[in-house]
Amino acid sequence: MMDENFFKIRAYVNAARALEMSDIDVNKNTPLSELKKIKGIGTHIAEQIKALAETGSLKLYEDLKNSIPPGLFEMMKIPKLGPKKIKYLYDNLAIASISELEYACIENKLLNLPNFGQKTQENILKGIELINRFKEKFLFASVVEEAQKLHEKIADSPFVIRSSLGGSIRRKNEIVKDIDIVASTDKPQEVMNLFTSVEEAEEVIAKGDTKSSIRLKSQINADIRTVSDSQYPYALHHFTGSKEHNTAMRLMAKKINIKMNEYGLFNDDKLIECKSEEEIFRVFAMDYIPPELRENIGEIEAAKNKKIPKLVDVKDIKGLFHFHTNRSDGNMTLEQACNELKKMGLKYCGVADHSKTASYAGGIRDEDIGSYLDEIDLLNSGIENFKIFKGIESDILSDGNLDYPDEILKKFDFVIIAIHSNFHMSQKLMTERIVRAMSNKHSTILAHPTGRLLLARDPYDVDIIEIIDAALEYKVDLEINASPFRLDLDWRACKY
Structure with a gap:
């Protein structure tokens, strides 16, 4: 945004990544010489890190931040609107906030600007609508x-x-x-x-x-x-919510002449004493409903029938699939990632770097598949008490085909299939596209099935029931992507 030297920008990005990957616990007492030992950090950046650790602030950063109107940072939240275009709008139209940009789009002021046009203007307005919808969330x-x-x-x-x-x-x-x-x-x-x-x-x-x-x-x-x-259990239940769960609980209570609110349970104005949330549910002969399930999507009936499921806990997780290494867009080498997973107490993992279509993420080309698999085999032979499964995240093309031929896909232990492009298809075409990809005999896991990015991108239009049915037919697992930006498939769909 400030037209800084590309190599200077890259130096700071690389230094931040190197610092993140380093074992050094940086604090105000860390010697400058220790910082300079980190590969990718030179004297100048080491001095900046040292100053930040000692004072809690960085003059270079504060000066840079203060030189840019804060509204320009807000504009960075608009999908597909990058810093160069934002700076152009600021320099040429004095647009310094999202509201000013929205007005400019409504007035068609972007139509004749270089590298903008009708479609860009429409996309900006859609992005602003999305931001406004998720404001203060x-x-x-x-x-x-x-x-x-x-x-x-x-x-x-x-x-x-x-x-x-x-x-x-x-x-x-x-x-x-x-x-x-x-x-x-x-x-x-x-x-x-x-x-x-x-x-x-x-x-x-x-x-x-x-x-x-x-x-x-x-x-x-x-x-x-x-x-x-004495009111605490009732208040805790009430203020945990959700509103829909609370409404359903009150209606259920009313049917047996019990009044329920944040102050208590009352039978003919006489308090039914409960010392915990568990006791509240026992009054209704129900299993305890964990807070995570209180959405009024069947949990009350399940609790009555003693069918509340056991929720997955961190200690239940023994391994994970679908992560990327620095062969595509990950930060770690495969060995570094596996060592970190072992430290977490996991017993296995499935590495699945991006495929060739994801060139923006450094996806693996056909000719590099052999060395990718060889690296996994070599590490598997030397790592103790840990198993690495060989996988790939293969892009689903617009017609439902995968972007690798069968002779490559058959070399993997598992194949994750995923959509990373052409999100705006009709529900019918998008569903057919995904189902066709799932029917491929090599498909093992469907990644982030609805494509949502929380607070950033709506799910694409897809018949999730048909997708789940197809998953059963073709024996393809549906991923619940653990990225806090995705959490896709939505857990509520798992009830089906």
Whole structure:
């Protein structure tokens, strides 16, 4: 955006990657000589890292950031609108915000600009619509750590008896709007004072006797609700949600003459005492429903019939498939990745670098397949107590064919098939395209089946029921991609 020297930009990118991969724990006491030992970090960048570690800020970065209108950074969120075009719009039309850009598009001011035109203008408007739709929403993975730390400060207070995160954070929704905390206390004002004075708070939105709201410096809102300890189980259930789950629970309770709200369960105005959420569910002869399942998509009926599934825990995971190495767009060598996976306690992995069609990601060409497989075999022969399965992520072409011939695909232990282009087909054509790819005898796993990018790209139009039926017919596994930007297939579809 600032027309900096390409090689200077590349040097900083490479240094950041080298630092991320390094075993050195950089802090204010790290000697400059140690930083310079890291391959890819020269004297100048080492000095910048040292200054950042010692002071917590970097003058070069602050000066650069202050020289650019903040609205230009917001414009970077618009899909397919890169820094060069943003700078051109700023220099030539003085567009410095998303709202100014939207107005310019509506007024057709981009039509005659070089490298823009009608289609680009339409795509920009679609991107702005997407941003506005997801405004003030956050990825769970981007805020959960901050939420946990904020809750810990409340939980550690001597004035708090019991506490928990609530709302969409507790339900581990993929996308969250705010942070909710529920706490029991005999000193609500002390808890309110603590909550509204935490260092993370940028603004106190509201401060009451039992409820307060703040905006954190990260721009997410946080709310706290305090209750007496006897009310805590009911309040925790209520403020965990979801609204749909709570409504269904109240209707069920009403059928047996029980009133249910955040203050308790009442039978003819007499409190039914519950000391925990588990006891609330037992009142209705139900299994405990984990927060993650409280979406009113069948969990209440399942709990009545003692059929609540056991949720997968981290300790249940023994291996993983579908990751990339630096042969395509990964950051690590295969050996580095496997060593990290072993440290995590995993027993196996399936490496699946990008295929040749994904040239933007350094996909593996036909002539390089042999060396790719040889590297896996060599590492497999030397690594102990760990198994590497040989895979590839083969692109599904527009006609449903895969981008490698059978004689190459048959060399792999497994083949992941995936769509990375031509997202805007009709539902019929997109579904046929995917089903045809699944029918290939070498197809093992369908990656990110709906193509969504959370808060960035809607799923493509596909008949997911037909896809699941085809997966059963052709014995193709459906991936639940663990990237916090995807989490695709949506877990709710697994119920089918």
